[in-house]
Amino acid sequence: MLNEADLTALAITLKLALVSTLILLVLGTPLAWWLARTRWRFKFIPEAIVALPLVLPPTVLGFYLLIALGPRGPVGGLLESLGAGPLAFTFSGLVIGSIIYSMPFVVQPLQDAFSAIGRRPMEVAATLRASPLDRFFTVALPLARPGFITASVLGFAHTIGEFGVVLMIGGNIPGETRVASIAIYDHVEGLEYAHAHWLSGALLLISFLLLLVVYGLNRRFRLVRL
Numbered sequence: 001m002l003n004e005a006d007l008t009a010l011a012i013t014l015k016l017a018l019v020s021t022l023i024l025l026v027l028g029t030p031l032a033w034w035l036a037r038t039r040w041r042f043k044f045i046p047e048a049i050v051a052l053p054l055v056l057p058p059t060v061l062g063f064y065l066l067i068a069l070g071p072r073g074p075v076g077g078l079l080e081s082l083g084a085g086p087l088a089f090t091f092s093g094l095v096i097g098s099i100i101y102s103m104p105f106v107v108q109p110l111q112d113a114f115s116a117i118g119r120r121p122m123e124v125a126a127t128l129r130a131s132p133l134d135r136f137f138t139v140a141l142p143l144a145r146p147g148f149i150t151a152s153v154l155g156f157a158h159t160i161g162e163f164g165v166v167l168m169i170g171g172n173i174p175g176e177t178r179v180a181s182i183a184i185y186d187h188v189e190g191l192e193y194a195h196a197h198w199l200s201g202a203l204l205l206i207s208f209l210l211l212l213v214v215y216g217l218n219r220r221f222r223l224v225r226l
Contacts, residue, residue, distance in 0.1 A: 009183040017159035020098035032110030062168025106155040113147020
């Protein structure tokens, strides 16, 4: 069975995934919209930056985030000079690391969904005197709904499975930054395989259910369009 420490780690993991996904949706939606609509010849540069966590080892990303958010880093040092503590080894630091690490899993599905809309629906809405903001909220967002579902679930699920980034930037502080993936590693290292099985099984079940939501809802949307 899951003990109290494992339940706490699981709760921190789910909280981290939820907060990170919500922030990513807020930040990633305008970015994905711009990437899908812009004709800037150098847009491959921000696209490459967004996709960088897909190929960059998590420990490398976590290391540079640790340097940046630590007390001697540019961000951590600035915060400390303003009277705030550094972000390294805090839950807020985990959120920042998770946002950066999971960004391609949210931005890319949204970009693909916006690109699939095409320009015709937006042009038709413009002829009806809809403002750019109205066109975005009344035309683009409803048509891109499957992309939002995919982005939300993938971002949430990817954050649940993080290990290298959260370990580097958050450490292993029980009740603060100890997430489920780190707890599983601790159990395996301590030869506590029964506890590792229970916690791993919980993450496996959550991940599988999230994928069922994605495929089930996307299938439903395809049938509705037909």
